[in-house]
Amino acid sequence: xxxxxxxxxxxxxxxxxxxxxxxxxxxxxxxxxxxxxxxxxxxxxxxxxxxxxxxxxxxxxxxxxxxxxxxxxxxxxxxxxxxxxxxxxxxxxxxxxxxxxxxxxxxxxxxxxxxxxxxxxxxxxxxxxxxxxxxxxxxxxxxxxxxxxxxxxxxxxxxxxxxxxxxxxxxxxxxxxxxxxxxxxxxxxxxxxxxxxxxxxxxxxxxxxxxxxxxxxxxxxxxxxxxxxxxxxxxxxxxxxxxxxxxxxxxxxxxxxxxxxxxxxxxxxxxxxxxxxxxxxxxxxxxxxxxxxxxxxxxxxxxxxxxxxxxxxxxxxxxxxxxxxxxxxxxxxxxxxxxxxxxxxxxxxxxxxxxxxxxxxxxxxxxxxxxxxxxxxxxxxxxxxxxxxxxxx
Numbered sequence: 001x002x003x004x005x006x007x008x009x010x011x012x013x014x015x016x017x018x019x020x021x022x023x024x025x026x027x028x029x030x031x032x033x034x035x036x037x038x039x040x041x042x043x044x045x046x047x048x049x050x051x052x053x054x055x056x057x058x059x060x061x062x063x064x065x066x067x068x069x070x071x072x073x074x075x076x077x078x079x080x081x082x083x084x085x086x087x088x089x090x091x092x093x094x095x096x097x098x099x100x101x102x103x104x105x106x107x108x109x110x111x112x113x114x115x116x117x118x119x120x121x122x123x124x125x126x127x128x129x130x131x132x133x134x135x136x137x138x139x140x141x142x143x144x145x146x147x148x149x150x151x152x153x154x155x156x157x158x159x160x161x162x163x164x165x166x167x168x169x170x171x172x173x174x175x176x177x178x179x180x181x182x183x184x185x186x187x188x189x190x191x192x193x194x195x196x197x198x199x200x201x202x203x204x205x206x207x208x209x210x211x212x213x214x215x216x217x218x219x220x221x222x223x224x225x226x227x228x229x230x231x232x233x234x235x236x237x238x239x240x241x242x243x244x245x246x247x248x249x250x251x252x253x254x255x256x257x258x259x260x261x262x263x264x265x266x267x268x269x270x271x272x273x274x275x276x277x278x279x280x281x282x283x284x285x286x287x288x289x290x291x292x293x294x295x296x297x298x299x300x301x302x303x304x305x306x307x308x309x310x311x312x313x314x315x316x317x318x319x320x321x322x323x324x325x326x327x328x329x330x331x332x333x334x335x336x337x338x339x340x341x342x343x344x345x346x347x348x349x350x351x352x353x354x355x356x357x358x359x360x361x362x363x364x365x366x367x368x369x370x371x372x373x374x375x376x377x378x379x380x381x382x383x384x385x386x387x388x389x390x391x392x393x
Contacts, residue, residue, distance in 0.1 A: 059193070060092045064158065067186045069093060071144070071179040073160035077102055080148070080156030080194060091156070095163070101136035105159050120183055121145040122175045141173040146183045148191035155195055158187070192330050212302065213257065213362040216264050223271055230347060235260035237343045242375075244387045245339075257304070258311030259340050265295025265312070292316055311333040315341050320374045338377045342384050343367065345375070361388075 060078060068076045075095025093102055123129045124142045133140055143161035147154050160183070162173045175183075200296060217231050238259035242252040269291055273284050280288065296313040314328060314337035321329030333341075349364040359367065365385055372378040 002256075006308070017357045061094070063190055064092050064094050065187065066162055067158065067183065070182045071160055071175060072162070074163040074165050076158060078156065078158045079106060081154075096165070097334070101133065101140070104133065104136050107156075120147070120180055120187070122180070124174060125180040125222060127308060135321065137163070142175060144179070144183060146187045148187055148194060150191050150195050154284065155191060175339045185229050190365060213260060216298075217260055220263055220266055220290070223266060223274055227283070230351065231260050231263055233351070234262060234340065234343050235349050237347065238340055241339060241384060241387050245383060254305045255311070255339060258308040258336055259343065261295065261299060261308065262311050262315045262340055263291065263295070264298055265291030267298065268294040289316070289324050304351075307336040310336050311340045311354050313345055317341065318375050319377050338380055342376050342380055345371070
């Protein structure tokens with residue numbers, strides 16, 4: 001009898017183990033499906049926010065709140081880089097975060113290190129790094145830093161955090177693997193929408209910027225009777241010469257715009273001096289020489305590309321260091337300014353002026369040759385002569 005029972009138990013044991021194993025697998029599968037459903041629902045909610053809200057600021061506010069809800073975070077903030085000028089802007093803050101911490105979280109090198117890792121970084125209560133941030137918020141428990149990436153470019157980042165709040169704390173103070181997955185969903189979708197919105201804003205700024213440029217250039221032409229349309233010609237030639245040099249399309253565009261604005265500082269010069277038919281006095285010439293600095297001050301508030309400022313400020317530098325305003329020498333002078341210096345001189349020589357006729361093509365080439373290594377970059381002069389010779393054929 002006992003042997004029969006033992007035999008039955010031996011037969012049943014594998015079945016019991018198999019049954020328990022199947023139950024465990026079923027629970028695991030149910031948990032996986034629940035996580036997947038949670039992710040899908042979160043994705044739906046995020047997309048609903050972006051689709052249904054026409055106001056970008058409201059969308060950001062709601063999206064950040066969703067990211068906080070899904071991870072059980074008590075606070076969060078979102079930062080974005082303003083394109084073209086590399087400034088970090090605080091877009092949204094949610095929760096009782098001390099202003100000192102909000103400001104400190106703008107220090108991207110402290111958050112990501114100099115290598116700017118592109119993945120989510122979690123700083124927990126057991127991490128020594130947390131001690132630094134506790135100086136600004138003693139209630140901080142842990143935080144997750146979420147880069148907003150488009151390809152290899154980080155356009156901003158979000159920080160969500162657990163804090164010791166009043167009342168019952170319903171959520172864990174640790175960011176789980178599931179939290180990280182949900183934050184990746186948030187990061188991907190938010191980055192795409194923000195990039196699209198930023199591009200629209202930047203396009204609007206660009207169009208407005210071009211209108212300002214056109215207005216300023218027209219103002220220069222109206223003031224200086226001797227050089228009407230000079231800026232537009234220099235801009236066109238700079239564009240074509242830059243292409244001839246094999247520069248990329250963005251650089252060509254920047255150099256073109258800088259050339260268009262190179263004499264913008266003349267707006268601040270008296271019409272009497274600009275249009276004086278006779279030789280300028282030493283004092284008057286010093287006033288004329290102030291136009292690059294005046295121009296840089298006019299253009300700087302527009303926060304243009306650096307080469308636009310370089311052209312405006314340095315197009316009267318000389319290769320031998322005897323130019324102005326800074327007396328830069330050789331390759332100290334930015335390439336953009338060295339190019340426009342040559343084009344500017346060429347247009348002045350080959351254009352009819354009220355006080356003298358234009359030079360012939362050969363005579364103008366001769367003057368460029370004379371100015372090699374003194375006024376102009378010699379290698380650029382050689383290439384410019386090739387360029388204009390081809391155009392003159």
